[in-house]
Amino acid sequence: MDDKATAFRFAWSQLRLPHPSPDDHPTLAIFLLSSSSSCSVAWRRSNWSVSLTMSSNFEANNNNGEKQLEEEVVCVTGAGGFIGSWVVKELLLRGYRVRGTARDPSKNAHLLALDGAGERLTLCRADVLDCESLRAAFAGCHGVFHVASPVSNDPNLVPIAVDGTRNVMNAGADMGVRRVVFTSSYGAVHMNPNRSPDTVLDETCWSDPKFCRQTDVYCYAKTMAEKAAEEEAAKRGVQLAVVLPCVTVGPILHPAINTSINHVVRYLTGAAPTYPNAVAAYVDVRDVARAHALVYERHDARGRYLCIGAVLHRAHLLQMLKELFPQYPVTSKCKDDGNPMVEPYKFSNQRLKDLGFEFTPMRKCLYDAVVCMQQKGHLPLVGTAVPDQNFRASTMSSNNSMEANNGDDEKKQEQVVCVTGAGGFIGSWVVKELLLRGYRVRGTARDPRKNAHLLDLEGAKERLTLCRADVLDFASLRAAFAGCHGVFHIASPVSKDPNLVPVAIEGTRNVMKAAADMGVRRVVFTSSYGAVHMNPNRSPDAVLDESCWSDPEFCQREDIYCYAKMMAEKTATEEASRRRLQLAVVVPCVTVGPILQPSVNFSCHHVVRYLTGAAATYPNAVAAYADVRDVARAHVLVYEHHGARGRYLCIGTVIHRAELLRMLKELFPQYPVTSKYMVKPYKFSNQRLRDLGLEFTPLRKSLHEAIECLQRKGHLPVVTLGITITITMSSISNDNNGDQKRQQQQQLVCVTGAGGFIGSWVVRELLLRGYRVRTTVRDPADRKNAHLLALEGAHERLSLRRADVLDFAGLLAAFAGCHGVFHVACPLSNRDPELMAVAVDGTRNVMNAAADMGVRRVVFTSSYGAVHMNPNRSPDAVLDESCWSDPEFCRQKDMYCYAKTMAEMAATEEAEKRGLELAVVVPSMTMGPMLQRALNLSSTHVANYLTGAKKSYPNAVAAYVDVRDVARAHALVYERHDARGRYLCIGAVLHRAQLLQMLMDLFPQYTIASKCDDKGKPMVKPYEFSNQRLKDLGLEFTPLRKSLYDAVMCMQRNGHLPVVLP
Structure with missing residues (x-):
């Protein structure tokens, strides 16, 4: 009774409600006095326990996206193991509060060093054969990831696996958990001597229990445990998704070497004198962890998900190791020399791919695993590995992914992000910046064929895909966002067309909803300083910052584009609050700089008109300017800073149009330019972006490179000017004038x-x-x-x-x-x-x-x-x-x-x-x-x-x-x-x-x-x-x-x- 009372009070405390008493809740008194040692206790018959669960979930459903994740508690059994550790890491990265179970929490200190662990990870002592410890661990949890299972051929493994799984499912149901992700094994899939070699291995395949019991106890235990999980889920009404990983390799987070990595070590060091004439299925441990999180977050995901990245003959695996690490004496002799090489079987991982999943290449997986073992001292450093160029080209891309198993860069390589309006002026630079930082990028466009310039970007071949989507086509957005970690919503025409307003507002609403529906947690929205500065009542001495908003009625009369952007930003903010999305808003001003797309954009078109004399006069006005590369970096900065929320004003400088034209004249005196009376520029603050580390590019540099780019692309005639051009080039190299000291200060x-x-x-x-x-x-x-x-x-x-x-x-x-x-x-x-x-x-x-x-x-x-x-x-x-x-x-x-x-x-x-x-x-x-x-x-x-x-x-x-x-x-x-x-x-x-x-x-x-x-x-x-x-x-x-x-x-x-x- 005391243990149950303790477990209940712990569950209650997770809800952050006033401490209850039996007087307040008669059913609570009954609960506290009940005594049953079974995992399937009378809790599930108590209406009050159901209301407790619903209250718990309701309390978590607040209007703040970040708070929702922080309120959502999930539990991972076997958290300290190879797969378990990575599942914990993935969940922490996604913002969950994680409770990890271990038989001895003191042996799992590596988990406490994970990013976010200090704030959102707790370790508790629990054993899958101890129902009470499981109930205490699951109290207040929304979901459970049952990963715990020893890898062994010990006959005693079977009751641990089967009974332990039953206990987990029942304890989860007892504590109101509605969703469980169970880690099975492809040992529960492929061990069937009667399977035709031409059969495609997929989720419908099951291992033969009798054959497993005779040949491989571990596979038998996993098969029976998975069946037990399915039975209990059906009986208790629990939503169950099953991840079926194969031989799992990759870097380790825990201090000890696991079984699969030990095999790699033995082959590298020559401790294994021969290799078998056999094929096996392999997958990266980081993919396995992502698969767990993905099937958990997709509420319609049920049943089995086969998690296989590649099926290879052992000889092919060792050949990869030899190419990557030629300095090691890799095993080269086959145990079954002389017989035909066994052919790899066919398999299907389509169910995970349909969720937007992309698997890590096997070569990268092996490389990262070996480097990790070297760093942890499990493998001696022998000479220096020089991986082949094909590998480096395919996996390192622009961000050197083989070195990227350092901290966050590895996460980037594993993250898919989507950019709407990817082919535009700002969108193209955002795509380029993301590729340079190692992300896998999906770009949306109404006609991908018109955006060939994106395919020429560094890293595009390996990590960029273009898909057809329209912000007014909700289904196309859902398809584009499937499997994405983040979305950059940039798409918006620059136009005075009154029809722009519904496109901007409804398109933004669609983007936010589609992102939420597909499990995206973080959105960066591109607004405009037209949503900030268009207010006739603002004092000329006021500092323009993120708290400023344009006046809607004034915008509607004077500038329909500014009105559309302002209403779209308000829509994005409302939908983010409603759907609990993390939203950061970049607010760029007039954006200048070199173009990546073939056509001239709006701001560059103005520059061309001033340079060529097509614009005879200029307005007596001031404007704010930013370099397009700074705008792109701002988007990525606010995305990568997980605490970044709200608006970020992206202004590099505010100057009068006359001053802008004077710069152009100094830089390019060979072109005909104009001049006029000056109005005092207003003050502005870009401190929020500076606090994230953004250093703004000088406007002279932006203008110079924009014009050179326009000349190269044929949008501006090249006018030569002999000696003067030499002076001009010197002037730009000094960023403002010929004084070297000034240049260095820039x-x-x-x-x-x-x-x-x-x-x-x-x-x-x-x-x-x-x-x-x-x-x-x-x-x-x-x-x-x-x-x-x-x-x-x-x-x-x-x-x-x-x-x-x-x-x-x-x-x-x-x-x-x-x-x-x-x-x-x-x-x-x-x-x-x-x-x-x-x-x-x-x-x-x-x-x-x-x-x-x-x-x-x-x-x-x-x-x-x-x-x-x-x-x-x-x-x-x-x-x-x-x-x-x-x-x-x-x-x-x-x-x-x-x-x-x-x-x-x-x-x-x-x-x-x-x-x-x-x-x-x-x-x-x-x-x-x-x-x-x-x-x-x-x-x-x-x-x-x-x-x-x-x-x-x-x-x-x-x-x-x-x-x-x-x-x-x-x-x-x-x-x-x-x-x-x-x-x-x-x-x-x-x-x-x-x-x-x-x-x-x-x-x-x-x-x-x-x-x-x-x-x-x-x-x-x-x-x-x-x-x-x-x-x-x-x-x-x-x-x-x-x-x-x-x-x-x-x-x-x-x-x-x-x-x-x-």
Whole structure:
């Protein structure tokens, strides 16, 4: 009785209602006094329990989309397993509150690290054979995902699977759960010796129970458990959907290796000497998780859903592994050599595809699984894998999906989003931006054939589909949105036609309803600043922001387009509230910039008319302008920020038309343009988008690129002007005028690893040169980065961002709007376990994120450890940029040098692949004063020699350079647009004895080591080197004596070195 009372009170608490008493509810008293140990207790006979359930569901059905998801509680049994963990992750990503059951919650800490777990995940102790624990776990839940089942051939598995499933179904029904998703197995489908080899395997197929019981206990257990689930669902009136996954592979979230991944490890490492002459069905674990969520959210989804991505012979699977990871000794011998190869059978996964499901390619699945095992230490790192180009082209696309198993980027690759009006000016750029960020995009158009320009976009071949749909055709919208995670509703003609209003309003209503019907949770709507600024009663001094609305009656009289957009936005807001959709609204103004579509749009047409003289005069008026690429980025930003709701005003600048035309005249003096009296521009606020990280493009740049684009496409005649055009081009490169300082202040650059020794000086140098600098650090609030905020110019032009080179999404956000990236971040340690991952994978992430965000120029900080570590180099050879360290020698002797060598190679590969301009600075042992508080490695060496902590020195030479020279070198190679490749940054090469002699001369008061470790042997001679490439750029190297002096004085000031009087 006490256990039941506890379970009931827990259920009641989930409803957030006043605590009940038996006096208030006589049936409650009966319930509390009832005593039955059966899972099928008298609860289901209680009318009150039914009202409890209905109340629970009713309370969750509020008018706020986000709140609905947060109110919806679902329970996942076996949450800590391979599939269970991914199901939990998928549900959290979709906004559910998730309760996970486990026999020992303390062993499932990996779940607590998932995105959203802190706010919306609870773990509870439960066992499928313990009815009471299940009822307590399911109390207040809307749905249950029954995933729990051990993978074993233990005969005791059968009663656990069958009785456990019955308990889950009955406990769910007892607690008012109406919907259950059950994880079966294709072991319940394909194990039938009487099935014809020509039969297509689909949901109608069942394994033969007797055959399974004799040959495979696990398949028998899953078959009988699924039948038990169906029986109980029919008996208790529970809605049941069954997902039937096959051999499931992919990255793991939990710490232990599961059975299928263990097979992959055994084949890769050669632990399995042979492979069977057999075929099997495979699917990605992330697809399995998505399938669970999809069938749950589609309320008409019932029965079985076969979840198979591919059926392959084992030889084909191993061939993929060999191509992806040639460095491993993959099993190559067939156990049944000599016999004909078994042919793969046919199968149908059409039921899931009909729900809009798209399966992950098997090659990507295997790649991500192996990389994950390497990262988790389950698989030794052997050399460097170079996947074949076909794989990279098909799966990485523009967003490098093989590196995309970092955080949110992986989610993007798995997300389908739909863009209405995809072929228009803004729509085309939104499609391009989404493709660049790795999404799979479905574009709607009334005639897809007229939108061929979209198929030429980067990544379109692999991840873009066009479908015929009209916003007034509800059925076509439902078909277009099937299986989509999000919708971008952009479609809207720019017209003064009175018929525009019903099209805009009804079309928007249809889009919102169709999205809700198809399970879409997030919509981004493109409004217009015509819905904001058209109010004759607004004070000219008022700041235009998201709270402003146009006056409907005024718009109806003066501008039917503005009226249509305003009413459409209001409709979108109403429908979102009614259908519990998450809605973000982008409010762009007059949008200019290069066009992707073949025809000239409305705003560009105005520019053409002013340039060609077709418009003889211009109005005495001001207008707001934004770059079309900023508008596209704004759409994606508000979509990816799950907390983004409501309106986002997208205005880059507000200027008088005369000022706009003056810009055009300065940029293109060869065209005839006009002039007139100026009205004061109004104030505006775009702070909400800036808070999301959007940096607006200067209008001069937008206009320049728009006109060049119009010239290229033949919409504007090319008029040459000799010398003047050269001046014009120079003017645009400086963004406003010929002054270099102004140009640099227009430029935003990002520095990774900004808080380190070199990184801090690079930031300082860039600030001194006038750049706006964004820095990435792991924790901007950490006091160890406070020194950056004290730098000259930091207050006005420096921002710190949280990002990690292994977090791809964090890098994308950090690089948004940047002109250049300085990739300095890298741990300086041979013992750091993250060294290789940070160095190589981190570098790949940086390069790809930079390319994805439109950055064209990257400066990479390598190390002379990637140059001089070669035992076969002649001592007489001149060390220069053509020299490379020997990777194998480095791997054995110095892991840091190996990491830097491989990272530089990775940077070079990715730059070539993604069309990035790459300059590499290769500094040697870097000396000089520190800006950061903590001692860096080279300063520690100097301190150890000065304090006597080091009693002797090695018989060795080393290359040295001043940290300020390294920082200047980074800025120099960035500013010289023709600078490419490596730049060796060495100021001097000295024997250690010479270095210590300098210290002794400068600071005789310290007891400096004077004994050589290798006394008696000839002193190693310094090698020759060339730093001519940097000298050709104008760099003058600081004398090492000055570097040492400044370094020691700095350490004394910071308290790292005792001040000893001479």
